[in-house]
Amino acid sequence: MKRKNLLRVWIVLVACILALAAGIGIGSVMIFPADILGILGNKLFSLPLPAAVEASEVSIVWSIRFPRCLSAFLAGAALSASGTVMQSILRNPLASSYTLGVSSGASLGAAVVIVAGFTLPLAGALTLPLFGFVFGLGTVLAVIGFASRMDRGLENQTIILTGMVFSLFVNACMTLLSVLHQNYMQQLIRWQMGSFSGNSWEQVGILAVVMAAGVLYLCRFTRQMDMMTFGEEAARTMGVDTKRAKLKLIVAASLLTGTAVCFTGTVGFIDLIAPHVTRRVFGPAHKYVLPVSALFGGAFMVLADTLARTVLAPAELPVGAVTALIGAPFFAWVYFKGRGKA
Amino acid sequence: MSNKALELDGVFAGYGENPVLKGISFSLEEGRRLAVLGPNGSGKTTLLRVLDGLLDWRGKLKILGKDASGMKREELAKSVAMMSQFSGASLPYTVEETVLMGRYVHMPRGIFAGPGEKDRRAARECIRAAGLSGWENRRVTELSGGQLQRVFLARTLAQEPSVILLDEPTSHLDLKYQTELMDYLKNWGQQPGHTVVGVLHDINLALRLADTFLFIKEGKILAFGGKEILTPHLLDETYGMDVAAYMREAADRMEEIINGKHLSKPL
Numbered sequence: 008m009k010r011k012n013l014l015r016v017w018i019v020l021v022a023c024i025l026a027l028a029a030g031i032g033i034g035s036v037m038i039f040p041a042d043i044l045g046i047l048g049n050k051l052f053s054l055p056l057p058a059a060v061e062a063s064e065v066s067i068v069w070s071i072r073f074p075r076c077l078s079a080f081l082a083g084a085a086l087s088a089s090g091t092v093m094q095s096i097l098r099n100p101l102a103s104s105y106t107l108g109v110s111s112g113a114s115l116g117a118a119v120v121i122v123a124g125f126t127l128p129l130a131g132a133l134t135l136p137l138f139g140f141v142f143g144l145g146t147v148l149a150v151i152g153f154a155s156r157m158d159r160g161l162e163n164q165t166i167i168l169t170g171m172v173f174s175l176f177v178n179a180c181m182t183l184l185s186v187l188h189q190n191y192m193q194q195l196i197r198w199q200m201g202s203f204s205g206n207s208w209e210q211v212g213i214l215a216v217v218m219a220a221g222v223l224y225l226c227r228f229t230r231q232m233d234m235m236t237f238g239e240e241a242a243r244t245m246g247v248d249t250k251r252a253k254l255k256l257i258v259a260a261s262l263l264t265g266t267a268v269c270f271t272g273t274v275g276f277i278d279l280i281a282p283h284v285t286r287r288v289f290g291p292a293h294k295y296v297l298p299v300s301a302l303f304g305g306a307f308m309v310l311a312d313t314l315a316r317t318v319l320a321p322a323e324l325p326v327g328a329v330t331a332l333i334g335a336p337f338f339a340w341v342y343f344k345g346r347g348k349a
Numbered sequence: 350m351s352n353k354a355l356e357l358d359g360v361f362a363g364y365g366e367n368p369v370l371k372g373i374s375f376s377l378e379e380g381r382r383l384a385v386l387g388p389n390g391s392g393k394t395t396l397l398r399v400l401d402g403l404l405d406w407r408g409k410l411k412i413l414g415k416d417a418s419g420m421k422r423e424e425l426a427k428s429v430a431m432m433s434q435f436s437g438a439s440l441p442y443t444v445e446e447t448v449l450m451g452r453y454v455h456m457p458r459g460i461f462a463g464p465g466e467k468d469r470r471a472a473r474e475c476i477r478a479a480g481l482s483g484w485e486n487r488r489v490t491e492l493s494g495g496q497l498q499r500v501f502l503a504r505t506l507a508q509e510p511s512v513i514l515l516d517e518p519t520s521h522l523d524l525k526y527q528t529e530l531m532d533y534l535k536n537w538g539q540q541p542g543h544t545v546v547g548v549l550h551d552i553n554l555a556l557r558l559a560d561t562f563l564f565i566k567e568g569k570i571l572a573f574g575g576k577e578i579l580t581p582h583l584l585d586e587t588y589g590m591d592v593a594a595y596m597r598e599a600a601d602r603m604e605e606i607i608n609g610k611h612l613s614k615p616l
Contacts, residue, residue, distance in 0.1 A: 098439065226460045234450050236440045240403055240433065245508060246426030246454040291440035294463075 012289055019302050023080070026306035030076035030313045035320060036067055043068060078206040079312040079326075080305035081214040082267035083277055087304025088222050089260035089267075090278025091285075091297050095232045096253050097163045103278045104264035107170035107257070108146035110273040111177040113265060116142025117198050117272075118181055122188045135198075136210075139269035146173055147261040151254065161250050163239075166257075200325030201272030203312050210270050221263040222301055228256055229293035236291065276330040277304045277311075280338045287341055307334070353414060354379045354512055354544035355400065360408035362399045369395040371568035372408070377561065379413075379511070382538040382545040384559035386552070388588055392568045393548040397514045400546065401431045413511060426454045430510035432501050432518055441488040444481060444500055448472045451507030472507050478533070479503035494521030502530065506537075513537070515547035519554060527551075531558045552584075552592075 032038045038046075041057070046068045048054035056065065093102045104110075116138035126134045150170045151161075158165040185192050231252045234242040239249045264278070281304035282296060289295040308326075311333060315324040356376040363369040369392045377383055385393045398404040402417065402425045410417040413428050430451075438447070452468040464472070476485060479499040489500055498521045505513060513534070519527040535558050538545040549555045555562070562578060564571040564587050571587055572578045584592035 223460065227458075230450075230453060230456075233442070233446070234453060236442075237438065237447075237450070243403060243422060244401055244426065244431045244433070245451060245504075246423045248422040286440070291442050292446060 012295055015288060016295070016299060019299055019306075023302050023306045026309045027076055027080060030079065030309040031068060031072045033313055033317055034067070034072065036064060038064055038068055038072075074206050074208050074211050075203045075312070076309050077211045078214055078270060079203045079308045081211065081218045082203070082271050082274070083281075083308025083311075084301040084305035085214070085218045085221065085263040085267040086274065086278040086308075087281035088225055088297060088301040089263040090304075091282035091293070091300045092225055092228075092232065092256050092260040093278075094282050095293065096235055096256050097167060098236065098238070099163065099167065100283070101279070102167065104147065104257075104261045105273070105275065105278070106167060106174070107150050107261065108174040108177060109143040109261050109264045110268055110275075111174045111181065112146025113139040113143035113268045114195075114199055114273060115146075115177050115181050115184070116140070117269075118184050118191075118195055121194055121198070122184060122191050136269035140265045143265040143268055144261055146177055147257065147265075149173060151257060161253060197325075198272050199327075201274035201327040202315075202323065202325060203271055204316070204323065206270065214266060214270060217263065217266045218301075221259055221266075222298065224259050225256065225263075225297060226294075228252060229297055232256070232293045232297075233291070272325075272327065274308070274327045274330055276327070276334045277307055280334050281307065284338065284341050351378045351380060353377065353411065354381065355546070356409070356411040356414075358409035360399060360406050360410055362395055362404050362406035364404075369568050370399065370406070373565070373568075373570060375563060375570065375573045377544065377546070379542055379544055380538070381561045382535060382559045383547070383561045383563055384555035385546065385548045385563045385565065386550075386555060386587065387565040387571075391565045393565060394516055395568075396565070397431065397516050397546065397548055400512075401425075401429055401514055403431075423454050426508065426510075428510055429512045429514060430505045430508040431514040431516065432505040433516050438489040438492075438497060441490040443486050443488060444476065444492075444503075445472060445485040447489050447500055448476055448503045448507050451475070451504035454508065471509070472503075475503040475506040478506060480529075495523060495526060498522055499526075502533075511542055512544045512546065515545065515549075517548055517550065519549070519551070527554060528557065534558055 028040045028043060031043050032040060042060050042064065045054075045057040045060055046065050049056045049065070050069055090103045093104055093106065094100055097106075099106075117135055119142075120135045120138045126132070127137070130137050147170075150166070150173045153173070154165045154169040155161050157169065185195055231242065231247045231249075234245055234247055235249060235252070242249050268274075281300040285296050285300040285303055289299055308330070311329040312326050314333065315326040315329040318324060354377050358374050360373045361368045361370055373392075373396065385396060387393050395404065399406045399410070400412070402420065402422065412420070412425070417425070449464050449468060449472045452464055452471060455471075456462065456464055456468055473485075476482060479502045481496075481499055481503060484496075489497060492500065498518065502518075515534070518530060518534075522530060531554050534545055534547070537543055538558075545558070547555070547558060549558070556576075561573075561575055563573050564578075564583060566587055572583050581593040
């Protein structure tokens with residue numbers, strides 16, 4: 008069982024590398040893996056470039072596709088890890104940090120920046136992501152604060168209900184804003200649908216730091232999460248301070264989602280299916296499910312983004328639509344394939 | 350003089366505004382096996398939830414001589430474990446994984462820390478004690494209610510508590526395993542330093558397990574003590590019916606079955 012799962016982890020790691028190679032190589036200019044390695048060697052270790060590689064290819068790979076693919080990978084991983092945590096601790100297979108209002112909050116923040124058209128000093132181009140992040144996390148904190156006032160035990164239904172109420176309220180504010188400023192609608196909708204175009208190395212850096220720190224932090228709680236799937240009372244009886252654990256996990260997971268969303272828009276679906284697919288293959292233990300669903304979600308996002316920008320090139324599809332378009336059938340395939348085998 | 354496992358003095362607890370327990374006071378020595386009896390809604394489960402720290406309470410409560418207010422979850426879980434009637438299994442963990450969860454308070458913490466050889470050995474031992482040897486790799490979602498109950502017994506034992514709380518532990522079990530479980534817990538309770546507190550509906554099972562009895566009704570204690578407190582009057586008062594007549598009727602039927610006669614009265 009264990010050995011089998013370790014082998015599977017290696018397979019997932021290889022799949023991640025292949026997905027990244029595909030994402031970086033495929034496009035209007037095709038670049039082969041050997042050349043990608045050559046360019047990487049040149050940039051990282053100042054090795055001589057392969058003779059066949061042109062300067063334009065170097066800039067396409069290094070300045071455009073690398074940051075784009077890496078941010079897609081990191082955002083996918085962050086969303087999936089956060090989705091896994093939310094599903095487990097809220098004991099609800101449909102829960103995600105979107106349920107708690109991260110995306111509606113972030114959208115409102117972005118809308119405010121787009122409509123008001125201002126940039127903060129120092130933040131510059133990062134004003135929009137910064138506002139999205141603050142509004143997204145602010146919404147979740149408001150939800151948690153309100154829920155714990157309503158119900159000292161912080162029951163799951165209370166959290167989900169409060170999250171829904173706040174999300175709807177924030178969405179209504181957003182609708183109001185977009186009706187009053189119709190000329191910005193197009194821009195807002197584009198942002199909400201999500202895209203990785205124009206992502207820079209700085210964004211990759213921020214995403215990488217948050218992702219790594221966030222996922223490592225969440226990994227400290229894998230055992231508690233296992234226990235909480237048996238119900239909160241059972242976990243408490245066995246010695247888990249579930250209220251504290253839940254608060255820490257929700258805030259950490261929302262931080263991950265908030266960071267991903269503020270750079271890419273609200274890409275859905277991945278955080279929903281990555282944990283389910285991973286559980287199907289690896290079993291329910293979180294020490295596997297959490298890191299592997301992050302890897303799986305990352306690879307899936309890279310492929311979705313690659314399709315989004317190539318299928319109708321030069322036009323680009325919103326990546327959020329692609330994740331659902333290929334994700335739904337994939338989800339069905341994984342489920343029905345395993346039928347009868349148990 | 351033996352040590353006190355539980356000391357309660359004027360304990361109130363409840364849900365929302367209405368207290369369910371209205372001033373419960375008793376103390377139980379280590380090594381006792383207590384059956385808590387009373388009608389539905391009398392506060393039996395509430396009492397267990399207070400003892401397991403799942404519910405806020407007012408009054409004085411000491412567990413193993415230590416003040417329970419302000420006791421940390423982990424500290425409490427090292428002394429007290431509850432085998433609940435409601436705990437279900439939602440994800441397909443294996444029996445071994447599930448029992449190992451009971452070792453949580455004894456395991457090292459950290460990202461890469463996991464169960465050690467000591468934990469695995471303890472889990473194996475508890476799996477054997479619960480009669481589940483050979484089932485280690487079965488998925489808990491594929492088990493029957495009774496089998497799952499055994500897994501939860503193993504998990505409770507794996508926690509190595511001094512006090513085991515049982516909330517209707519026999520609700521999913523057939524007759525044979527009900528008696529086996531009671532005998533097992535009786536034996537466990539007779540080991541030095543162990544105490545059992547069980548909420549039970551079946552007086553026969555209570556008598557099989559316990560040496561001390563607590564009768565509660567409407568959140569107050571009706572009687573507390575050894576077998577000598579059991580009188581027809583107390584049972585009638587507790588359940589609001591003629592318990593003796595009911596028991597006699599059941600005994601008569603059993604007598605007829607044992608003697609191989611057809612039942613004279615319909616069941």
